[in-house]
Amino acid sequence: MTTQRKVFINTENMATFVCPECMKSKTTNVSKYKNIDRAVRVKCNCDCGHTYSVMLERRKYYRKETNLPGVYKSKRLGRGKLVIRDISRFGLKFDITSGRYPMIEDVLVVEFTLDDSHKSFISKEVVVKKVYESTIGAEFITVDSSSDSDRRIGFYLMP
Numbered sequence: 001m002t003t004q005r006k007v008f009i010n011t012e013n014m015a016t017f018v019c020p021e022c023m024k025s026k027t028t029n030v031s032k033y034k035n036i037d038r039a040v041r042v043k044c045n046c047d048c049g050h051t052y053s054v055m056l057e058r059r060k061y062y063r064k065e066t067n068l069p070g071v072y073k074s075k076r077l078g079r080g081k082l083v084i085r086d087i088s089r090f091g092l093k094f095d096i097t098s099g100r101y102p103m104i105e106d107v108l109v110v111e112f113t114l115d116d117s118h119k120s121f122i123s124k125e126v127v128v129k130k131v132y133e134s135t136i137g138a139e140f141i142t143v144d145s146s147s148d149s150d151r152r153i154g155f156y157l158m159p
């Protein structure tokens with residue numbers, strides 16, 4: 001199966017498509033897709049003549065505020081403790097409470113237990129995207145609805 005590139009709809013209902021052939025980017029109004037609740041496949045025609053398809057998704061799903069203790073592990077930094085501050089389908093915000101601080105583009109494994117009725121254990125590989133003192137913003141490296149952790153997060157985020 002070929003991996004589809006994901007493109008996200010921003011809060012202004014615009015999305016940026018990058019042609020995989022010539023790398024030219026094009027930002028388009030996609031407000032006709034603004035109410036989608038799952039990814040849709042969209043065909044794009046680039047000025048260079050190349051046609052490609054991407055999965056278009058709304059980024060602004062639900063971001064749930066949390067206060068969940070957990071740990072992180074990384075080859076470079078070793079282990080440390082953290083508190084998950086919010087969770088979305090695409091990533092996490094957390095505070096490092098002990099251990100070394102990561103840098104942008106560090107890859108970590110983050111593990112914690114949800115406060116749902118099953119006390120679901122979550123283990124996700126993330127890449128650090130924002131660092132502000134001890135507060136870290138990180139994106140999941142993969143989002144796959146067949147993975148246990150992603151399914152549990154999906155249920156957890158249901159309003």
Ligand SMILES: [Zn+2]
Pocket residue numbers: 019020021022023024046047048049050
């Ligand atoms: Zn192109």
